[in-house]
Amino acid sequence: MELLPLPDVAERTGRDIMAVRQLVKDGKVVPVHRDEDHVLCLQADQLDDEGNPVKHLPAVITLLRDARFSDEELLRWLNTADDTLPGTPLQALRENRGTEIKRRAQATGF
Numbered sequence: 001m002e003l004l005p006l007p008d009v010a011e012r013t014g015r016d017i018m019a020v021r022q023l024v025k026d027g028k029v030v031p032v033h034r035d036e037d038h039v040l041c042l043q044a045d046q047l048d049d050e051g052n053p054v055k056h057l058p059a060v061i062t063l064l065r066d067a068r069f070s071d072e073e074l075l076r077w078l079n080t081a082d083d084t085l086p087g088t089p090l091q092a093l094r095e096n097r098g099t100e101i102k103r104r105a106q107a108t109g110f
Helices: 005-014 017-025 057-064 072-079 091-092 100-108
Strands: 003-005 031-033 040-043
Touching: 003 005, 005 017, 005 040, 017 040, 031 072, 057 072, 057 091, 057 100, 072 091, 091 100
Parallel strands: none
Antiparallel strands: 003 040, 031 040
């Protein structure tokens, strides 16, 4: 999993740092603190090729947060391989299989 510090996300996407922070604040992406230095980062796979949040990711984040998932649990869910997909939910979102992932996220809350 490639973790990018927020300033690197800004540089890579052509956004200013405040716009990147707004993505985090608005729940469009899930931040993670890098273990060794506690720098706030984003998993690179949460962004598409244009530097926007992967399609359907914000909706999945909302569904899982409504189910009271912490950010750590949410990231674990997004990145845990599932043989029935196949792959991870985040990979499925990147492959435009959002409907199935949203259904699974919604079912997870019950």
